[in-house]
Amino acid sequence: MPKILLPKDFTFGVATSAYQIEGAWNEDGKGPSIWDTFTRTPGKVAGDVPGNRGVEHYQRYREDVALMRDLGIESYRFSLSWSRLMPEGAGRVNQAGVDFYSRLIDQLLEQGIAPNVTLYHWDLPQALEDRGGWVTRDVVGWFGDYAALVFDSYGDRVRRWATLNEPISIWVGYGMGAFAPGRSDEKAARQAMHNALLAHGRGVEAFRAAGSPGEIGIVLDIWQRHPATDKPEDKALAADDEDNGFRFFLDPLLGGGYSERLTQRLTAAGTMPEIEAGDLELIATPIDYLGLNVYSRVVVSAEHYNPKWWVADEWHPGGNFLDNGMEFYPKAVYDAIHMVKTDYGFDRPIFITENGVSDGKTLADPLEDDERIAYVGAFLEWIAKAIDEGADVRGYYLWSLLDNYEWAAAYTQKFGIVHVDLETMQRTPKKSALWYRDVIRSRGV
Ligand code: IFM
Numbered sequence: 001m002p003k004i005l006l007p008k009d010f011t012f013g014v015a016t017s018a019y020q021i022e023g024a025w026n027e028d029g030k031g032p033s034i035w036d037t038f039t040r041t042p043g044k045v046a047g048d049v050p051g052n053r054g055v056e057h058y059q060r061y062r063e064d065v066a067l068m069r070d071l072g073i074e075s076y077r078f079s080l081s082w083s084r085l086m087p088e089g090a091g092r093v094n095q096a097g098v099d100f101y102s103r104l105i106d107q108l109l110e111q112g113i114a115p116n117v118t119l120y121h122w123d124l125p126q127a128l129e130d131r132g133g134w135v136t137r138d139v140v141g142w143f144g145d146y147a148a149l150v151f152d153s154y155g156d157r158v159r160r161w162a163t164l165n166e167p168i169s170i171w172v173g174y175g176m177g178a179f180a181p182g183r184s185d186e187k188a189a190r191q192a193m194h195n196a197l198l199a200h201g202r203g204v205e206a207f208r209a210a211g212s213p214g215e216i217g218i219v220l221d222i223w224q225r226h227p228a229t230d231k232p233e234d235k236a237l238a239a240d241d242e243d244n245g246f247r248f249f250l251d252p253l254l255g256g257g258y259s260e261r262l263t264q265r266l267t268a269a270g271t272m273p274e275i276e277a278g279d280l281e282l283i284a285t286p287i288d289y290l291g292l293n294v295y296s297r298v299v300v301s302a303e304h305y306n307p308k309w310w311v312a313d314e315w316h317p318g319g320n321f322l323d324n325g326m327e328f329y330p331k332a333v334y335d336a337i338h339m340v341k342t343d344y345g346f347d348r349p350i351f352i353t354e355n356g357v358s359d360g361k362t363l364a365d366p367l368e369d370d371e372r373i374a375y376v377g378a379f380l381e382w383i384a385k386a387i388d389e390g391a392d393v394r395g396y397y398l399w400s401l402l403d404n405y406e407w408a409a410a411y412t413q414k415f416g417i418v419h420v421d422l423e424t425m426q427r428t429p430k431k432s433a434l435w436y437r438d439v440i441r442s443r444g445v
Contacts, residue, residue, distance in 0.1 A: 002444030004384045011114070011395030012440045013075035014068065014417070015354050016057070017121035017165065020404040022081060023054035028096040031087030033123035034133070034173070038180030039410070046412045051405040055420045061104050063427065067418060068401065069111040071433055072440040076113050077353060077397045078104075079121035079165060082146055085153075089125030090142045098153050105157050115158045116353075116397070118219065119143075119150055119203060121165040122179070122407075129181050134170050134192035143199035147206040155212030162291050162353070163203035166221045167196045168245055178308065178408055187271045194273035197252055201282035218253065219291035219353045222246050222336040228301035237300045240265065252283045254344040289394070290346060291353030294333040294379070296326050323360025323371055324413070330378035337386045337393060349394045355379050356399035358406070358413040366419050372432040377445045384444070398436060402427065 006012075019035045026032065039050035057064055068076055082089060084097035108115045120143070124133055128142055147163070173179035175189030183189070200218050207216045225241045227234035243251075243262040251259050257280050258272075266272035320328045333352060340346040357375045359366060376398060387393050403416035411422060417433040420426070439445055 002439070002442045004381050005444035006380065006384055006396075007387060008443065010387075010393075010443070011075045011351075012073065012436075013077055013114075013116065013395060013397040014073050014401040015077035015116075015397040015399050016401050016404065017079040017118070017123075018081040018084070019051060019054065019121070019123040020400075020406070021054045021057040021402055022084075023052060023056045024058035025052045025054075027058070028100070029084075029087060029094040030081065030097060031083035031089070031094075032126040033081065033083045034126055034129050034180035035123045035407075037126050037129075038182055039405075041182070044182060045408050046410040049410040051410070053425075055402050055404050055422075056425045057402070058100065060425065060427075061100075062107060064401065065104070065107045065111055065113065067427060067429070068108075068113055071417075071429065071437045073113055073401075074440065075116050075160070075395065075397070076108055076401075077116040077118065077162075079118040079123075080150060081123055082120065083123065083125035083127070085149060086125065086146055087127070089128035090145060093149060098149075101154065105154055109157060114160065115154075116160040116162070117150075117154065117158050118162040118165045119147055120163065120199075122169045122173075124181075133181060134174065134195050135188045137195055137198070139195050140198045140202050144202040144206050147203040148210065151207055151210035151212055155207075155210050155214070159214035160289075161207060161214060161216040162219045163200040163216065164196060165219045165291075165353075166293060167193060167200075167218075167249055168221060170196050171244070171248075176308070186269070190266060190271045191273045193248060194275065194279070197249060197283040198279060200253075201285045204285045204287060205282075215288035217287045217289040217291050217351075218249075219293060220246050220249050221293040221295070221354070222332075222339070223295070224297045224332065224335055224339065226297055226299050228299050228304075231302070233302035234300060237302050237305065241298070241300055250340070250344055252280055253287070254284070254340075254346055256280070256284070287348070289349040289351055290340060291351050292333075292336050292340070293354035293399070294336045294352060295355060295357070296329045297332045297335070299327070322357060322375065323362055324358045325361070326357065328375060328378075330375070330382050333379050334382040334386050337383070337391045341391070347392070349392050351394055352379075352383060352396045354397055354399040356415050356417075358415050366414070367428060367430045369417075369430045369432045372417070372430070373435045376432065376436070377439075380439070380445045 177184035225238035
């Protein structure tokens with residue numbers, strides 16, 4: 001009997017994304033995405049190993065669905081490759097791509113697994129990048145047309161949708177150059193982030209226009225910043241970092257517009273995006289739920305500032321570090337759930353759309369991932385506490401089903417509850433997968 005129970009109708013799922021698992025980067029009519037280009041450019045990703053093969057999910061999707069069924073997974077969150085569906089990003093449709101996701105969705109439904117589909121998880125078609133990418137407002141129309149195709153193709157079978165996953169990736173890609181497309185232009189990046197919010201609004205409009213049943217939201221990653229000390233400079237840094245990160249999106253989505261604090265700072269820096277009449281209304285088009293990806297918090301110090309906080313430096317603020325270098329701070333999920341209510345009055349359903357951990361650096365046997373079990377268990381306990389206190393959290397998606405391609409880290413970070421042998425692509429459930437199966441069966445930890 002578990003100590004901590006989740007509600008009977010709580011959904012337990014797993015999550016992945018197209019570029020990270022599919023492979024088949026140029027097969028069956030798929031066009032290249034910005035990540036195909038980026039990872040094939042020398043010097044951009046760990047070991048210069050591109051993600052061409054992903055983990056061959058395109059070929060092995062049936063096996064992967066069967067694996068989920070055997071683990072008792074109730075919902076599968078995955079993303080669509082825009083350039084598999086529309087090789088040039090706009091105009092021409094690739095029927096083989098449409099059919100692939102159709103088969104995947106049918107297979108999931110046959111096995112009793114609810115599909116949860118994200119339209120955009122970082123892999124913009126390269127052809128659209130060549131026409132200005134997220135920086136041009138044209139992207140709003142391109143995304144709207146793509147969304148209409150998707151809802152028309154799968155709206156009869158999919159009941160849970162997200163427009164964008166973690167749009168902060170656009171900052172990392174256009175402002176910092178660390179992700180695709182590898183640009184370092186802060187002004188362009190802010191405009192690109194604004195345009196992404198507009199595209200989200202247009203996607204929600206397309207969903208409502210399609211009239212398909214189901215619910216749509218957006219997925220944001222929440223890394224709350226805690227000042228290392230009470231010093232004003234640490235507190236200011238924490239506030240600025242949150243404004244630059246998740247609040248850049250939450251403020252206009254739920255709070256009526258960009259905050260005064262952010263507006264002043266970006267205007268002074270000459271990087272405030274251009275906002276046209278009607279933009280803020282479009283961005284704030286009501287959503288049905290909010291997806292929160294929560295992994296940890298960030299402790300910030302003006303003295304030891306690390307803007308690439310996701311790459312641990314040798315000065316570690318906070319405490320209680322996992323073997324992979326990230327701070328173990330499971331209360332982050334409870335804090336994030338409360339933050340959207342207290343700071344934004346959000347009272348619609350919440351899903352924890354991602355949470356997980358990469359294997360430790362000293363892990364001897366890749367299947368014996370006890371640290372992952374402790375990590376996920378603790379997060380589930382904090383979610384249960386938030387629910388007990390009245391929060392409307394409907395489900396949890398463990399990142400990730402499979403070891404996969406971790407963006408600029410290539411295959412060096414393994415987040416899967418299922419091990420993948422990169423030579424043979426053989427899948428083997430880790431200890432955490434079997435543990436998660438038991439959590440789902442017993443409805444608790
Ligand atoms: O792998 C990523 C995913 O694509 C987006 N959220 C965080 C995960 C782990 O870094």
